[in-house]
Amino acid sequence: MDTNGATTSSAAGGGSTSKSSSKKHSRKPVYSRFTQQELPACKPILTPGLVIATFTIIGIIFIPLGLVSLSASEKVVEIVDRYDESCVPSNYSNDKLKFIQNPSINKSCVRTLTVPKLMKSPVFIYYQLDNYYQNHRRYVKSRSDKQLRSVSDEKSTSDCSPEDKTVDGPIVPCGLVAWSLFNDTYWFSVNSKTIEVNKHDIAWKSDKEHKFGSNVYPKNFQSGGLIGGAKLNSSVPLSKQEDLMVWMRTAALPTFRKLYGKIEQDLQANEKIQVVIQNNYNTYSFSGKKKLVLSTTSWIGGKNDFLGIAYIIVGGLCLFLAVCFILLYVIKPR
Numbered sequence: 001m002d003t004n005g006a007t008t009s010s011a012a013g014g015g016s017t018s019k020s021s022s023k024k025h026s027r028k029p030v031y032s033r034f035t036q037q038e039l040p041a042c043k044p045i046l047t048p049g050l051v052i053a054t055f056t057i058i059g060i061i062f063i064p065l066g067l068v069s070l071s072a073s074e075k076v077v078e079i080v081d082r083y084d085e086s087c088v089p090s091n092y093s094n095d096k097l098k099f100i101q102n103p104s105i106n107k108s109c110v111r112t113l114t115v116p117k118l119m120k121s122p123v124f125i126y127y128q129l130d131n132y133y134q135n136h137r138r139y140v141k142s143r144s145d146k147q148l149r150s151v152s153d154e155k156s157t158s159d160c161s162p163e164d165k166t167v168d169g170p171i172v173p174c175g176l177v178a179w180s181l182f183n184d185t186y187w188f189s190v191n192s193k194t195i196e197v198n199k200h201d202i203a204w205k206s207d208k209e210h211k212f213g214s215n216v217y218p219k220n221f222q223s224g225g226l227i228g229g230a231k232l233n234s235s236v237p238l239s240k241q242e243d244l245m246v247w248m249r250t251a252a253l254p255t256f257r258k259l260y261g262k263i264e265q266d267l268q269a270n271e272k273i274q275v276v277i278q279n280n281y282n283t284y285s286f287s288g289k290k291k292l293v294l295s296t297t298s299w300i301g302g303k304n305d306f307l308g309i310a311y312i313i314v315g316g317l318c319l320f321l322a323v324c325f326i327l328l329y330v331i332k333p334r
Helices: 002-024 048-074 095-100 137-141 145-149 205-211 243-247 304-333
Strands: 079-084 108-114 123-130 186-192 193-195 256-263 273-279 288-297
Touching: 048 304, 079 108, 108 288, 145 205, 205 243, 243 256, 273 288
Parallel strands: none
Antiparallel strands: 079 288, 108 273, 123 256, 123 288, 186 193, 186 273
């Protein structure tokens, strides 16, 4: 009896131990409303009426927005003039690269632009480059933001090769982006009267205040044998070199515009603008294009029909789907 009792109690004790052990090692989560997905939730049921109302509301909102955007874009007056081919003398028409690489040839040319209708100030001046890949990985990385910000990081040129240093020391600003700075220039006149171009405040405020240092000055820049683009005034800090700031905000697409300056006077309809262009920048080696753009702006910015067209297409598609659902619901209701 005693033996059987001991055996029974031992078995009972072992059973309780195994039960507590299995509870301890159980992977079953502790009950909560979160684990059991019992929290309050909104579960909309897409009835035909709700779907029709949603599509109709979107269409009614989007189509007027698109029409307003297109109207604003149409009010923007824009003059676009491609000059890279016209500014090459006829005797170099078959060898444009030889023309642009010869420093002894005068690169200036005169273009005449006609104002199609009144352009109210400010009139923004852009240069546009086509087939120019500023988004190339090696090109984008070839710069030193530390060096641009602080004079103490002047020697931070590890990412700037091959435009990192000369025999006289580090290049400031270093890298391919700065080295290839756009260097075409434009002078404007109407009826032999010069039009002043304001080149202040063409760069982002954040760039002037944070990304380019007021105590950092150009050093050993464009002093090598191969000149890439414009030179910089070594007595002016980088925080004042706004052309450089605009250029170094690299573009995401191969066709892009960058702000050159502003004309702060109205240009009358049918006026003839004489533009003297110094055609220095080499886009001929990679079949690029150069264009001069004069443009006004509206509340949506420059001339851009895409936004308005997109609104109209989406709104029209939603109304079309709403009508389809109405017909389907009437003909074959659920």
